[in-house]
Amino acid sequence: MVGAVLSGLTLAGCAGEEQEPVSVGLITKQEENPYWVSMRDVAQKTADELDVDLVTATGTSDTDVASQEAALADMVEEGVDGILIAPTDPVALLPAIQEARDAGVVVIALDTPVHPPEAVDAFFATDNEAAGRLIGEYAAAKADDLRLDPQVAMLNLSGNISSGELRRMGFLEGFGLTEDDPAIVASVDTRGDRDNAAVVMNQVLAEHPDINVVYTVNEPAALGALAALEDADVDLDEVVLVSVDGGCRAMREAVRPGDIDATAMQYPQNMAREGVRAIAAAVREGEAPMGFLDTGTELVSDDPMDGVESRRVEFGIRTCWGS
Amino acid sequence: MATTPKDTTERSAPLVARHLRVPFILLILCFAAWGMAANLTDILVGVFRGIFDMSNFQASLVQFAYYGAYFLLAIPAAFINARYGFKTGVLVGLGLAAVGGFLFIPASNLLAYEMFLLALFVLAAGLSILETSANPFVIGMGEEASATQRLNLAQSFNPVGANVGVLMGAILILPSLTPEESKTIMSEDELLAATESDLGLVLQPYLVIAGILVLIWLLIAFRKMELPSAPTPVDLTSGRGGTLARLWANRHYRYGVMAQFFNVAAQTCTWTFTILYAQDVVGTSPGEAGWWLQASLVLFLISRFVMTYLLGIFRPALLLLVMAVFGVVCCLTSIFVLNVVGLIAVVAISASLSLMFPTIYGLSLQGLGPDAKFGSAGLVMAILGGALVPIVHAAVMDAAGSALGYIVPGICLAAVAAYALFVLKHTRPAVGAASARA
Numbered sequence: 001m002v003g004a005v006l007s008g009l010t011l012a013g014c015a016g017e018e019q020e021p022v023s024v025g026l027i028t029k030q031e032e033n034p035y036w037v038s039m040r041d042v043a044q045k046t047a048d049e050l051d052v053d054l055v056t057a058t059g060t061s062d063t064d065v066a067s068q069e070a071a072l073a074d075m076v077e078e079g080v081d082g083i084l085i086a087p088t089d090p091v092a093l094l095p096a097i098q099e100a101r102d103a104g105v106v107v108i109a110l111d112t113p114v115h116p117p118e119a120v121d122a123f124f125a126t127d128n129e130a131a132g133r134l135i136g137e138y139a140a141a142k143a144d145d146l147r148l149d150p151q152v153a154m155l156n157l158s159g160n161i162s163s164g165e166l167r168r169m170g171f172l173e174g175f176g177l178t179e180d181d182p183a184i185v186a187s188v189d190t191r192g193d194r195d196n197a198a199v200v201m202n203q204v205l206a207e208h209p210d211i212n213v214v215y216t217v218n219e220p221a222a223l224g225a226l227a228a229l230e231d232a233d234v235d236l237d238e239v240v241l242v243s244v245d246g247g248c249r250a251m252r253e254a255v256r257p258g259d260i261d262a263t264a265m266q267y268p269q270n271m272a273r274e275g276v277r278a279i280a281a282a283v284r285e286g287e288a289p290m291g292f293l294d295t296g297t298e299l300v301s302d303d304p305m306d307g308v309e310s311r312r313v314e315f316g317i318r319t320c321w322g323s
Numbered sequence: 324m325a326t327t328p329k330d331t332t333e334r335s336a337p338l339v340a341r342h343l344r345v346p347f348i349l350l351i352l353c354f355a356a357w358g359m360a361a362n363l364t365d366i367l368v369g370v371f372r373g374i375f376d377m378s379n380f381q382a383s384l385v386q387f388a389y390y391g392a393y394f395l396l397a398i399p400a401a402f403i404n405a406r407y408g409f410k411t412g413v414l415v416g417l418g419l420a421a422v423g424g425f426l427f428i429p430a431s432n433l434l435a436y437e438m439f440l441l442a443l444f445v446l447a448a449g450l451s452i453l454e455t456s457a458n459p460f461v462i463g464m465g466e467e468a469s470a471t472q473r474l475n476l477a478q479s480f481n482p483v484g485a486n487v488g489v490l491m492g493a494i495l496i497l498p499s500l501t502p503e504e505s506k507t508i509m510s511e512d513e514l515l516a517a518t519e520s521d522l523g524l525v526l527q528p529y530l531v532i533a534g535i536l537v538l539i540w541l542l543i544a545f546r547k548m549e550l551p552s553a554p555t556p557v558d559l560t561s562g563r564g565g566t567l568a569r570l571w572a573n574r575h576y577r578y579g580v581m582a583q584f585f586n587v588a589a590q591t592c593t594w595t596f597t598i599l600y601a602q603d604v605v606g607t608s609p610g611e612a613g614w615w616l617q618a619s620l621v622l623f624l625i626s627r628f629v630m631t632y633l634l635g636i637f638r639p640a641l642l643l644l645v646m647a648v649f650g651v652v653c654c655l656t657s658i659f660v661l662n663v664v665g666l667i668a669v670v671a672i673s674a675s676l677s678l679m680f681p682t683i684y685g686l687s688l689q690g691l692g693p694d695a696k697f698g699s700a701g702l703v704m705a706i707l708g709g710a711l712v713p714i715v716h717a718a719v720m721d722a723a724g725s726a727l728g729y730i731v732p733g734i735c736l737a738a739v740a741a742y743a744l745f746v747l748k749h750t751r752p753a754v755g756a757a758s759a760r761a
Contacts, residue, residue: 252606252661265504267507267508269502270504270507273502293508296504296507313724314602315503317604317606318603
């Protein structure tokens with residue numbers, strides 16, 4: 001009896017009006033980083049819910065332009081209605097993107113912008129400056145709470161990659177520092193890589209052993225910095241280490257135990273979900289996506305500071321990306 | 324460990340009197356129905372926490388409303404039974420519970436948490452009357468010597484219903500809830516729409532439960548039932564006075580009520596916060612967390628049948644002690660091991676819980692005769708543990724994290740172990756032996 005009722009309710013939920021078919025392409029950078037895997041998984045789940053056909057492709061690295069160019073061309077050939085792409089290069093992919101748009105395909109950039117921004121229909125990403133500002137405010141409050149005279153190490157991304165620059169600028173603003181503030185004793189590039197970060201942090205600690213505030217552009221860099229701090233027998237209770245990302249591994253291994261004092265979360269899940277929805281809405285309801293969509297950021301810490309809004313680590317565990 | 328066969332009189336009579344087998348089956352449906360409702364409520368704490376963006380403490384008021392109703396209605400239920408009989412009590416309980424289920428309709432339209440608490444209160448009020456009536460009804464359906472085993476058998480179907488309740492939550496509610504991270508970028512209108520959608524999901528299974536309760540009501544209402552006369556009571560107390568005085572003077576009963584309080588507390592806490600532990604500590608999705616709770620209930624169900632068998636071999640109090648200690652160990656594991664192993668330990672607590680309610684019930688009421696009617700009310704009132712202690716568990720979670728919250732059921736299970744130890748050390752005469760000496 002109960003089984004019949006349950007079946008009925010489930011089937012009733014499945015039945016519905018037939019919708020106009022929609023096909024969406026998703027092109028990520030690579031499959032090694034769980035960030036992109038999460039993005040693909042949520043895109044697929046959303047596509048299933050909306051009865052949308054999802055086609056996926058990926059590059060072999062964060063700099064693989066050729067694979068993304070080929071994927072763009074293939075998807076246009078297949079007749080997709082829209083393409084979601086996390087571009088490996090902000091400029092080199094523009095010709096392929098323009099060809100897709102000329103063929104009537106809606107193109108939305110995810111996570112990483114293109115230059116100029118108008119080269120795509122819309123851009124869905126984290127407000128990286130806001131994320132940096134959140135962790136800057138937190139770091140300042142915590143340093144104040146610990147009565148530290150800030151000696152700040154900045155572990156940046158590399159070159160002038162926009163996401164890294166925006167986070168760095170946001171952190172400075174949130175902390176209350178200027179570009180040439182004497183409190184900044186070191187500013188180095190890490191390429192967002194854990195091993196690189198460990199190496200450069202070791203070098204920085206050798207020159208400035210009194211570092212007590214560490215800004216890291218992402219969690220792999222934070223984990224590398226953490227390893228270097230531990231190798232140098234630094235008392236982590238006297239160091240404020242902050243980052244941006246929201247990956248599950250770092251959340252469990254470093255944020256929950258308090259080794260990373262706070263992190264600003266990103267949501268590739270929101271990028272994927274909103275991207276699929278936007279293309280479906282463009283086809284079925286004629287609502288073309290445009291402009292920038294902030295896909296959200298939340299500060300997570302196991303040690304909240306007065307005056308700085310943050311969420312508990314358990315929120316981070318529930319909403320993190322990766323596994 | 325040395326095994327000691329149960330010290331009981333030989334049982335040649337059937338477990339259930341022959342002419343009461345069909346009514347017994349109908350009562351089994353009642354046990355299943357209230358298991359379904361109770362365990363669906365366990366899911367609601369986590370669901371409402373997400374929908375209304377509230378603290379664990381606030382969300383745990385769901386259990387306060389549910390089990391608070393059980394507590395408040397236990398005495399009135401006993402009066403209904405004493406005045407009008409067990410069948411009337413069962414029908415009143417089923418009817419009131421159905422009304423509570425249907426109250427979810429206005430609750431989901433109003434989008435008010437308080438309204439859901441009211442609906443749960445009414446639902447639980449009916450189920451309290453149902454349980455207060457059904458348990459002694461089952462005890463009276465055969466020989467007193469086999470009462471514990473008969474009650475265990477009947478109550479074995481309670482986890483069947485519980486599993487169906489959790490299954491409904493795992494299929495109909497949890498996987499379809501609005502993802503928490505998506506709410507971080509929603510406008511006010513979008514958040515309202517998401518709330519409406521999520522509360523609509525909550526409504527569906529409660530309508531199913533209300534429908535089932537109405538059906539069982541109809542089946543029982545039109546069935547003639549006769550209860551066998553109660554066995555000759557054994558006076559186990561030295562004091563004179565009314566029922567309450569006799570009951571209070573009986574240490575097996577008095578401590579049994581306390582043990583039942585802690586058992587219900589441990590059970591409610593464990594199942595209520597399994598989903599939250601899975602999400603907060605291990606990071607599962609709400610849908611996956613539902614399946615972990617389902618695993619708990621399946622384990623509970625299987626263990627209940629296994630324990631029913633083992634109760635025919637071992638002393639109930641000994642088995643109770645062993646399983647309570649096992650439960651404490653599982654709680655400690657869940658506190659200190661913050662990964663899937665801790666979650667498995669949370670699930671394993673259900674094996675320890677499986678025999679506790681009917682065993683404590685049977686041990687407490689043994690030899691009470693007509694005092695069993697009010698005695699059972701006292702034991703049902705021990706369900707207050709399910710109202711009060713989850714709030715404490717939630718407060719610990721809010722203060723110290725979801726893993727450390729499991730210290731609360733750990734302490735409760737230690738109290739149950741203490742009761743089992745007391746019963747082992749203070750045996751009482753078997754039914755009939757005191758009469759022979761007199």
